[in-house]
Amino acid sequence: MGSPTLTPATARRTGVVTGLGVVAPTGTSTADHWDAVLAGRSGIREITRFDASVYPVRHAGTIPEFESRTRVPDRLVPQTDRWTHFGLAAAEEALADADVDPAGLPEYEMAVVTASSSGGVEFGQREMESLYQHGPSWVSVYQSIAWFYAATTGQISIRHGMRGTCGVLCGEQAGGLDAIGQGRRLLRQGTRLVVTGGTDASLGPYGLVSQLRSGCVSTVDDPETAYLPFDRLPHGHLPGEGGAMVVVETEESASARGAGRGYGTVLGYAAGFDQSTTTGRPPVLARVIRQALDDARLDPSDVDVVFADAAGEHRRDRVESAALAEVLGPGAVPVTAPKTLTGRLLAGGAALDVATALLSLRDQVIPPTHGPIRLSPDHEIDLVQDEPREVPLRHALVVARGYAGFTGALVLGRGDRTR
Amino acid sequence: MSRFDLDELRQIMRASAGVDEGVDLAGDIGDLEFGDLGYDSLAVLELVSQVQRTHGIVIPDEAVEEMPTPNRAVEYINRLAMEGKAS
Amino acid sequence: MSRRAVITGVGVVAPGGGDREAFWSLLVAGRSATRRISLFDPSGFRSQVGAEVDFDGRASGLTSQEVRRLDRAAQFALVATREALADSGVFDGPPPGSVDPARVGVSIGSAVGNTMRLEEEYMVLSDDGRRWLVDHTYGVPHLYEYMVPSTFAAEVAREVTAEGPCTLVSTGCTSGLDAVGHGAQLIAEGSADVVVAGATDAPLSPITAACFDAIKATTARNDDPEHASRPFDRDRAGFVLGEGAAVLVLEEARAARERGAHVYADLVGFASRSNAYHMTGLRRDGREMAEAIRVALDQARLNPTDVDYVNAHGSGTKQNDRHETAAFKRSLGEHAYRVPVSSIKSMVGHSLGAIGAIEVAACALALDRQVVPPTANLRGRDPECDLDYVPLVAREHRMDAVLSVGSGFGGFQSAMLLARPGRVPVDAGSG
Numbered sequence: 019m020g021s022p023t024l025t026p027a028t029a030r031r032t033g034v035v036t037g038l039g040v041v042a043p044t045g046t047s048t049a050d051h052w053d054a055v056l057a058g059r060s061g062i063r064e065i066t067r068f069d070a071s072v073y074p075v076r077h078a079g080t081i082p083e084f085e086s087r088t089r090v091p092d093r094l095v096p097q098t099d100r101w102t103h104f105g106l107a108a109a110e111e112a113l114a115d116a117d118v119d120p121a122g123l124p125e126y127e128m129a130v131v132t133a134s135s136s137g138g139v140e141f142g143q144r145e146m147e148s149l150y151q152h153g154p155s156w157v158s159v160y161q162s163i164a165w166f167y168a169a170t171t172g173q174i175s176i177r178h179g180m181r182g183t184c185g186v187l188c189g190e191q192a193g194g195l196d197a198i199g200q201g202r203r204l205l206r207q208g209t210r211l212v213v214t215g216g217t218d219a220s221l222g223p224y225g226l227v228s229q230l231r232s233g234c235v236s237t238v239d240d241p242e243t244a245y246l247p248f249d250r251l252p253h254g255h256l257p258g259e260g261g262a263m264v265v266v267e268t269e270e271s272a273s274a275r276g277a278g279r280g281y282g283t284v285l286g287y288a289a290g291f292d293q294s295t296t297t298g299r300p301p302v303l304a305r306v307i308r309q310a311l312d313d314a315r316l317d318p319s320d321v322d323v324v325f326a327d328a329a330g331e332h333r334r335d336r337v338e339s340a341a342l343a344e345v346l347g348p349g350a351v352p353v354t355a356p357k358t359l360t361g362r363l364l365a366g367g368a369a370l371d372v373a374t375a376l377l378s379l380r381d382q383v384i385p386p387t388h389g390p391i392r393l394s395p396d397h398e399i400d401l402v403q404d405e406p407r408e409v410p411l412r413h414a415l416v417v418a419r420g421y422a423g424f425t426g427a428l429v430l431g432r433g434d435r436t437r
Numbered sequence: 438m439s440r441f442d443l444d445e446l447r448q449i450m451r452a453s454a455g456v457d458e459g460v461d462l463a464g465d466i467g468d469l470e471f472g473d474l475g476y477d478s479l480a481v482l483e484l485v486s487q488v489q490r491t492h493g494i495v496i497p498d499e500a501v502e503e504m505p506t507p508n509r510a511v512e513y514i515n516r517l518a519m520e521g522k523a524s
Numbered sequence: 525m526s527r528r529a530v531i532t533g534v535g536v537v538a539p540g541g542g543d544r545e546a547f548w549s550l551l552v553a554g555r556s557a558t559r560r561i562s563l564f565d566p567s568g569f570r571s572q573v574g575a576e577v578d579f580d581g582r583a584s585g586l587t588s589q590e591v592r593r594l595d596r597a598a599q600f601a602l603v604a605t606r607e608a609l610a611d612s613g614v615f616d617g618p619p620p621g622s623v624d625p626a627r628v629g630v631s632i633g634s635a636v637g638n639t640m641r642l643e644e645e646y647m648v649l650s651d652d653g654r655r656w657l658v659d660h661t662y663g664v665p666h667l668y669e670y671m672v673p674s675t676f677a678a679e680v681a682r683e684v685t686a687e688g689p690c691t692l693v694s695t696g697c698t699s700g701l702d703a704v705g706h707g708a709q710l711i712a713e714g715s716a717d718v719v720v721a722g723a724t725d726a727p728l729s730p731i732t733a734a735c736f737d738a739i740k741a742t743t744a745r746n747d748d749p750e751h752a753s754r755p756f757d758r759d760r761a762g763f764v765l766g767e768g769a770a771v772l773v774l775e776e777a778r779a780a781r782e783r784g785a786h787v788y789a790d791l792v793g794f795a796s797r798s799n800a801y802h803m804t805g806l807r808r809d810g811r812e813m814a815e816a817i818r819v820a821l822d823q824a825r826l827n828p829t830d831v832d833y834v835n836a837h838g839s840g841t842k843q844n845d846r847h848e849t850a851a852f853k854r855s856l857g858e859h860a861y862r863v864p865v866s867s868i869k870s871m872v873g874h875s876l877g878a879i880g881a882i883e884v885a886a887c888a889l890a891l892d893r894q895v896v897p898p899t900a901n902l903r904g905r906d907p908e909c910d911l912d913y914v915p916l917v918a919r920e921h922r923m924d925a926v927l928s929v930g931s932g933f934g935g936f937q938s939a940m941l942l943a944r945p946g947r948v949p950v951d952a953g954s955g
Contacts, residue, residue, distance in 0.1 A: 073660055093455040093475060097803075126797060126815060134694065135672050137637070143658075146646050146731050150653030154569050156490060157734040158453075159483040163803040163933055165735070166635055167673060167694035172934025175798045181812055184798040184936060185702065188674040188692040196691055203709070224646060225671065227660040232668035290626065291681045291690040302687050305626060364672075421668070422678035424690065479804060482739060498740055 033202040033212070034272040035433065036280035037116025037265035038373045039108035041217065043079035043258050043360040046089070047111060051370075052377045055385045056406050060359045062241045062256055068223055075230060077241040078221055079258025079361030091177070097160045098173060099138030100259075101219035104366070105170035106177065108263035109213050113178065116265040116277065118211065120178040129182035129209045130175045131200045132263075133193030133216030135364035138165040140222030174213055174263075182209050190420025191327075192289065194261070194368030195428045199287035201266050210271040215369035217261030229257050232421055234331055242389060247328035247355050248335050248401055250394040255330040258357075261366020262373040279433040281376040285413070286314025286429035293423065302425050303341035307415065310427035311345075314413070318346045321429070322411045323384050324399075325371045327419040328355035332394070338417065339397035348398035351415075352407060358388035368418035372428060375414040379432040383408045441492065441514045443467055446507050449487045454480040467508035474507075488514055494521055528792070528950050529708035529719070531888045531942075532785040533612025533773030535604035537724075538882055539575035539766055539872045542584070543607055547872075547882075548889050551897035552918045556871050558764045560749045563728045571742035573752040574728050575766035575873025593666050595638035596726035597878075598679050600769035605680050605720060612773035612785065614718055615684070625687040629716035630680050632771075633693045633703030633723030635877030635932075637673030640729045645670060680720055680771070688716045697837075697932025698796065699723050700770070700880025701940055705794035707774050717779060722771030723881035733765060739804060741841060753874075754901045755838035755867035756845050756909045763839040766873025770881040772888070777950060788888035792925070792948045793820035793941035804933055806843050810851025813929060813937035817855035820939040824925070824948055828856040831863055831941075832923035833896050835883050836913075837931045838867020839874050842906070844931060849909045851929070851937075864921060866914040870900035880930045880938070887926045887942050896921045924948075 038048045043061025045051035054061065061079045070076045081104075086095045089107035098106070109130075113120065120128055142165040148156040163169060168186045175184050183204055187196040194216040201214035220229060229235055236254035238244040245256045272280055288309035290302035311318060324342060329335055342353060356374050357367055378384055384407045393401050416428045447462050456462055457475030466474060471481050481504070485496050494517055504510035536543060540550040540557030550557060558575045566572035577600070581591040584603045591599065609615060615622055645667055649658035669675040677692040689710055693703040700723030707721030727733075736742040743762040745752045754760035780787055797812040797819075821828065834856075837848055852860040868886050875882065886897055895918050902915040924947045930938045 069657060072657055091455075091458065093457050093480075096453060096455050097479075125800070130798075135674070137673075139671065142642075142731070143646065143650075143656075145734075146643060147650065147653045147656065149731055149734050150647060150650070152490075154730065154734040154737055155486065157731070157738050159479050159486060159738045161731075162735040162739050162741075163479070166696055166933065167637065168635070168696040168699075168932075168934045168936070169803075171695070172798075172803055172936070175800045175935060176802065179800045181798050181800045181815075183796050184695070184934070185706075185796075186694045188672065188694050189677075189690070190672055190674045193674070193691075196689075203713070220671070223656060223658050224649070227649060227658050227663055228667045228671040230660055230668075231663045231665065289689040289691070291630070291678070291687050293625075293685060293687060294682060297685075299625070299685075299687070302626070420674070421672070422675065423681065424674060424678070477802065477805065479739060486738065498744070 033205045033266035033284040034269055034280045035264050035266050035282055035376055036272050036277040037112040038281060039112030039263040040373055041081060041084060041104040041108045042260035042370055043081055046081060046084050055356050055359060055374060058386060058388050060388060062361060065221060073226060074237045075235055077244065078256055080221060081260055097164060098169060099141035099164050101138060101217050102170045102173055104217035104219060104260055105132060106173055108217060109174045112213060112263045112265045118265060120180060123211060125179055125181040127182055127210040128180035129184055129204050129212045130171045130180050131185040131197045131212060131214045132171045133187055133197040133365035134167040135188060135190055135193060135218050136220040136225055137167040138169055139220050139225040141165055143222055143224040189424040190422060191362060191364055191367050192418040192420040192424035192426040193365045195418045195426035196289055198284060198372060198428060202284045202287060205268045211267045213263055213265055215261060215263035216365035218364035218366045219259045220364060221259045245330050245358055245361060246389050246391045247330040248393055248397045249391045252330045252332055252335060256361035258361030258363045260363050262369040264373060281435050282379050282433035283431040285431045286310040288313055289426045291423045292425055301337045303337060304344045306425050307341060307345045307427045310429050314429040316413060316429060320413050321346055321351050321415045323378060323414045324351055324353040325375045325414060325416045326353050326355045327417045328357060336396055339399045343398040349400045352384050352402050353399045354384050354402040355387040356385050371416050375416050375430055379411050379414055379430060380435055381437060382411050441511055443507055443511055446511055449484055453483045453487050468506050470505050494518055526950055527712050527714060528777040528790060529711040529774040530777045530780050530790050531772050531788040532614060532775050532780050533608040534788060534885050534888055535607030535771045536882060536885050537577055537600040537604045538768040539577050550871055551868055551886060552895060554898045554900045554916050554918060556750055556753060556900045558749055558753050558873055561728060564730055569733050570737040570744050572746040573743060573749045573764050575764055576728060577768055595641040595670060597634060597724045598676050600726060601632060601676050601680055601724040601771060602683055604722060604769040604771035605683050608771045608773050614773050614775060623718050625685045627688055627717040628684060628686040629688040629710045629719040630677050630686045630690040631693060631703045631707035631719055631721040632677045632680055633699030633877045633881060634673050634676055634725050635694060635696045635699050636725055636727050636732060638670035638675060639732055640726050641670040643729050643731050676724055684720050695936050696934050697876050698880055698930040698936040698938040699877030701930040701938040702796060704772060704881055704884050705940060708791040708794055711774055711776050717776050719774045720771060721774050722769060723878045724769035725876045725878040726767045727876050728765055728767050736765060751901045753840050753870050755840040755870050755899055756906055756913045757902050758904050758906045760840045762841050764873040766875040768875045768878050768882055770885040787945040789891045789942040790945055790948060792943045793824035795819035796936060796938035799935035801935055806847040808846060808850060810847050810854055813848060813851035813931060814854035816937050816939040820941045824941045826925055828859045830925050831856060831927050833890060833926040834863055834865040835887050835928040836865050836867045837929050838869050840869060845906060846908050848931060849911060852911060860911055864896045864914045864919060865911050866897055866899045868897050883928050884940060887928045891923055891926055891942060891944050894920060894923060
């Protein structure tokens with residue numbers, strides 16, 4: 019205890035992922051999600067939580083089967099936004115999957131770090147409606163704890179008695195990697211276990227309309243062809259809701275509990291920021307990937323699969339494929355984008371990709387990228403399409419890029435957990 | 438306003454603040470402390486705020502301290518409503 | 525080789541004055557900048573008092589497009605960033621001698637992000653709340669940038685051409701302290717050589733005011749706005765919502781020394797703990813905040829008696845003031861009764877996530893100038909708060925190490941230790 023927080027990175031410790039929790043359009047549990055991903059079952063559906071026919075986007079990665087009442091303690095349902103419901107449910111599954119009883123571990127050595135992008139936007143819209151329709155005294159007491167971006171971390175910390183260094187990082191769609199990277203940092207500083215990841219639920223009317231203004235959302239009405247990353251003529255992406263939480267522990271903690279090397283280890287992480295294209299400065303992604311590999315003490319040839327960011331916009335796709343080709347070699351490593359089944363989940367997207375990548379390492383199979391993508395010759399990548407590909411997998415690289423320039427890369431190593 | 442009763446309070450509690458596991462709101466809860474029923478200070482503030490809205494009465498800040506249990510809350514709210522009518 | 529972050533530039537946008545020096549003058553004078561809210565019509569609200577910044581984006585050097593594009597909090601952040609950069613001179617060296625953008629990071633804190641713009645645009649899109657199905661045809665071009673708080677970090681990153689790790693830290697009311705702590709960590713671990721760190725919030729809008737009205741956390745003393753923020757006073761009645769930003773330039777100590785930079789303070793310890801108790805409630809004993817203080821002291825290899833000043837969270841709610849008084853006694857022992865403790869929220873209000881960074885800026889200036897800012901409006905102590913809260917008048921005081929703490933919704937408790945340059949051995953933080 020009392021290990022310094024402001025430490026150099028010399029104390030090299032990797033984090034072992036011992037538990038996964040998923041709430042995604044592809045399934046409300048890790049097992050359901052993985053089955054759907056391997057089977058290529060899409061979670062893109064017509065939005066039914068409200069009448070979206072008035073908007074230029076009617077389809078999204080939604081989770082209509084998620085029932086807050088059965089997955090979240092009754093008292094917390096009216097106090098929290100849907101995004102926090104997802105976070106609580108995913109954290110609970112991850113802890114159960116890791117077979118952790120937080121009550122039996124030192125309280126200050128457990129931490130919660132989540133990513134958020136849009137906070138409790140649906141809850142907030144409802145309360146603003148009360149405010150402007152009726153007056154200040156109609157605003158719910160719970161608005162003060164449901165809307166702000168720290169709500170999910172706070173609620174998970176309280177629910178599981180985790181009193182260590184808790185945090186919330188917002189790096190738009192790269193935030194999920196930043197949160198897991200921060201989790202690993204904490205493991206080097208006296209924390210033994212971190213619940214980390216990200217969720218988002220920005221598919222209420224105000225959240226959806228805000229996303230439309232990012233200029234990146236596809237307005238193609240056919241859900242099968244709306245989001246086609248790396249295609250010759252991509253149209254943008256479809257939004258989605260959900261995310262994932264993972265339990266990451268120090269090697270000592272995992273082995274002391276008999277969890278071995280779990281699903282795998284977080285070996286390397288790096289982050290950077292792209293300046294605007296008008297500055298003429300080159301994108302940072304290739305450098306960030308190299309830094310993450312250096313951090314993992316791996317060579318490019320050690321990477322066996324890439325879980326791509328897959329923006330679905332030609333220029334951004336091109337930046338990504340060029341960086342992959344530059345660092346790993348043109349077409350040298352299989353690349354996949356299972357988020358074609360869910361849409362882009364904002365803060366939840368990268369976290370879900372990490373969970374999917376760990377499942378891929380466990381089962382030694384690369385899930386395919388979904389949809390009728392005609393790979394553009396501009397992309398010198400080996401895009402896995404149509405069928406899962408069974409190949410030996412030692413290490414996976416997860417890439418995440420967010421609106422405005424946020425960039426992250428995370429390297430995962432294989433664990434010893436079996437299905 | 439119509440007389441406020443325990444059943445209406447139960448309904449508001451269920452809708453606005455949920456119910457803790459192991460708590461039977463339909464049971465004999467009238468004289469149990471809100472805290473023991475799993476309702477913290479925020480939950481009580483939310484109940485009060487809902488009652489104000491649905492019954493159009495104004496409950497002063499200090500009043501929360503005078504309603505530690507559901508029965509006391511019902512009593513207080515009815516007294517307030519009567520005074521409101523009288524004035 | 526141990527690395528440590530030091531503060532070489534300070535930029536502040538705070539109530540009661542435009543820039544760093546105006547802010548410091550306000551603190552030293554013990555003047556309170558709280559007043560009846562003018563940014564919106566507060567009649568109909570329980571709390572009608574705020575600590576507002578008299579801010580004009582154009583007069584502060586922002587362009588027309590910046591003023592149009594950016595939420596008030598983002599405008600604060602940019603103005604504070606420019607002041608901090610000019611103060612530090614870190615990027616003034618001629619290329620190629622200047623800093624590699626890949627080695628520059630950004631860590632900005634905010635509790636509520638672009639709330640003000642989100643609310644204004646919501647009103648238009650919903651036609652004043654009439655339409656649940658908001659009208660997307662009224663969506664302004666930058667609407668998405670208002671939804672995501674990371675916009676603040678992106679704006680600062682573009683301003684300083686940062687290509688290293690950039691993030692927005694959002695841990696409610698400890699966001700500012702946590703963002704500076706995160707920035708210091710990036711430097712200590714070698715992920716960056718320069719980090720532009722700080723926090724910003726502009727929460728003085730109806731929806732946020734209504735939030736705090738609902739839980740009765742803000743003061744209802746509307747009759748005397750200038751004296752409404754009264755931390756540790758027996759007549760306090762809740763906190764006063766404020767706004768503002770502080771941005772610091774953090775550099776690696778050796779590099780800062782080599783280029784001859786003026787160093788305000790060394791960052792020698794930082795820790796945060798959570799109470800896992802309640803989203804808004806605090807236990808009386810202050811144990812998690814005390815634990816954060818203990819760990820921060822441990823990192824700096826300092827004893828409780830080495831702390832020469834405590835910048836308290838001091839929000840002015842009964843619950844907080846008693847909680848942290850207990851935490852100081854628990855972590856500092858008898859020394860808690862001797863060390864000066866003050867709350868600048870008595871003067872600049874509580875700007876949620878921003879205040880933590882503003883308080884770190886105050887600590888850096890206090891160390892630099894060897895003056896303890898007072899707690900304004902403290903006329904009669906709450907009998908349960910029995911420490912030396914430096915009432916009303918600033919105090920010249922010899923300080924080598926100061927402690928700043930924060931406490932916030934979600935149960936987060938953070939503590940940071942700053943020291944006069946070179947006073948705490950640089951190796952202390954390693955190990």
